[in-house]
Amino acid sequence: MSYVLAGYAISLTALAGYACSLIVRRRRLTRDRSETGT
Amino acid sequence: MMRTTLRKSIGPLAAVLVAVTAWLGLVVTPPDRDQGDYVRLVYLHPALAWVALYVAFGMSAVCSLLYLWKRTRSLRFDRLASSAVEVGVVYTLLTLLTGSIWGRPTWGVWWTWDARLTSTAVLAVLFLGYLALRRVPAEAHIRARRSAVFALLAAINVPIIHFSVIWWQTLHQGATVLNPNLSPMIHGLMAWTLLLSFVAFTLLFAWMVMVRYEIETRRADEDEVGMAAAIADRQAEGIHS
Numbered sequence: 001m002s003y004v005l006a007g008y009a010i011s012l013t014a015l016a017g018y019a020c021s022l023i024v025r026r027r028r029l030t031r032d033r034s035e036t037g038t
Numbered sequence: 039m040m041r042t043t044l045r046k047s048i049g050p051l052a053a054v055l056v057a058v059t060a061w062l063g064l065v066v067t068p069p070d071r072d073q074g075d076y077v078r079l080v081y082l083h084p085a086l087a088w089v090a091l092y093v094a095f096g097m098s099a100v101c102s103l104l105y106l107w108k109r110t111r112s113l114r115f116d117r118l119a120s121s122a123v124e125v126g127v128v129y130t131l132l133t134l135l136t137g138s139i140w141g142r143p144t145w146g147v148w149w150t151w152d153a154r155l156t157s158t159a160v161l162a163v164l165f166l167g168y169l170a171l172r173r174v175p176a177e178a179h180i181r182a183r184r185s186a187v188f189a190l191l192a193a194i195n196v197p198i199i200h201f202s203v204i205w206w207q208t209l210h211q212g213a214t215v216l217n218p219n220l221s222p223m224i225h226g227l228m229a230w231t232l233l234l235s236f237v238a239f240t241l242l243f244a245w246m247v248m249v250r251y252e253i254e255t256r257r258a259d260e261d262e263v264g265m266a267a268a269i270a271d272r273q274a275e276g277i278h279s
Contacts, residue, residue, distance in 0.1 A: 004078045007139040008060055011082055011132045015056075015242065018128050019049075022249045029256045 048245040055238035059085075062231040076143055080228075083136040085235040089243045090133050091158075091196055094126025095165070097247075099193040102186035113258065116182035119189055120172055121250035123165050125243055130162040145209055153202040154210035157195060164192035178258070 063081030070077035101119035104110045137155065138148050149155065168188050172181060203210055224232065 001075045003139050003143050004064070004075055007079050007082055007136045008064065010139075011086065011136055012056070012060065014128070014132055018125075019242075019246065022246060022253065026249055026253050026256075029253060029260070032260070 044248075048241055048248070052238060052241035052245050055234065056242055059231065059235045059238045062227075062234065067228050067231050073144065076140065077228075079136060079140045080224075081231050081235045083133065083140055084232070085239040086129050086136060087133040087158075088236055089239050090126050090129035091161070091199055093240060093243055094122045094129060095161070095189075095193050095196050097122040098126065098189045099196075102189040102193075105182055105186045106190075113178055113182060116178075116185065117251055117254040117258065118247070120169075120185065121247045121254055123168050123189065124250055125246045127162065127165050127169065128246075129239075129243065130158065130165065134158060134162060141209075150209055152209045153206040154199065154208050157199045157202050161192065161195045161199060164195060168192060178261075 059081055063078050067078065067081070069075050098119040101115040101122065105112065105115040105119065134155070137158075141150070142148050168185060171188055172185055174181070176184075202208060
């Protein structure tokens with residue numbers, strides 16, 4: 001079962017991490033845009 | 039407006055469905071007669087592979103074709119293709135990783151140079167190359183054209199991966215769901231959980247591509263504004279000198 005749990009833990013953490021990085025990148029662009037007024 | 043609402047509802051829905059899939063896969067579904075608890079990886083690994091190979095790289099191939107075709111040429115397709123590839127690379131790497139984790143207890147090895155595994159690893163490297171190619175500075179349409187050609191050449195590997203278990207003798211099992219007879223060889227709760235996993239990870243992919251596409255579009259807008267400002271500066275310098 002440890003292999004199974006490792007598979008789920010690594011995959012779901014990686015996907016969550018990637019999703020967070022997308023949100024941060026988008027937010028940063030929105031902030032830059034509002035600061036420069038473009 | 040509608041796209042924003044759609045994206046806003048897809049994200050949470052995908053997260054909930056992935057969580058439900060994990061709960062069903064880890065807690066509710068029964069262990070397999072032969073594989074025991076290791077069968078629970080079936081609710082993770084095939085869905086990741088489905089999205090990576092067929093959805094992500096299929097989408098990048100279609101968008102690349104649409105870009106290359108003069109009638110439909112638009113940088114929107116280029117941005118969609120690159121968004122699909124970036125998310126697809128994440129899914130491909132996770133497919134390889136979960137396959138390796140599954141292979142260790144069932145085959146006795148973390149990795150073997152099996153046709154299915156090797157062709158999937160080649161695909162991951164090819165699409166990492168695609169992402170590297172996009173970082174080479176170039177005018178938007180030049181970059182789009184070479185990326186599209188590269189994506190189409192790399193996508194030739196997808197049918198090779200699919201049929202590798204039929205064409206060659208491999209350790210990897212043959213197609214269970216997408217087999218030539220189109221008769222899935224599992225049933226009951228396991229089949230429904232498997233189906234849910236495909237829906238959940240595909241929805242998650244769709245949401246990620248939407249956000250990634252938005253980032254790419256905003257960046258392109260910023261580059262355009264920056265270029266216009268630079269040209270205006272140059273022109274102003276010319277007037278003053």
